[in-house]
Amino acid sequence: MPKVTFIYPDGRKRDVEPQSGLTILEIARKFDIDIEGACEGSLACSTCHVIVDPEWSERLDEPSEDEEDMLDLAFGLTPTSRLGCQITVTDDLDGLVVSLPSETRSAMG
Structure with a gap:
């Protein structure tokens, strides 16, 4: 199983081992x-x-045009920002590190 590290806004890290x-x-x-x-x-x-x-x-694969359009709405956008729903973790991504932004912005209801 690949390992993924999530980094919280306060700097804490959490390693998880999800199924591919x-x-x-x-x-x-x-x-x-x-x-x-x-x-x-x-x-x-x-x-x-x-x-x-x-x-x-x-x-990672390049983001789709649809993903880039949605990223334009994200708070705190960076050059390596992505949508978590568009990153599928495989064994090739064992060790992937992602940070959680300090805030999110929702255009949904």
């Missing part, structure tokens, strides 16, 4: 990590915004 094939959003929910995901992963909001460690950013 889950998205960052699904992993966060499975391990009670606070990511909103208001649209349930349907690519209609930016509340699952995460910041991918620069070492890992280049290893």
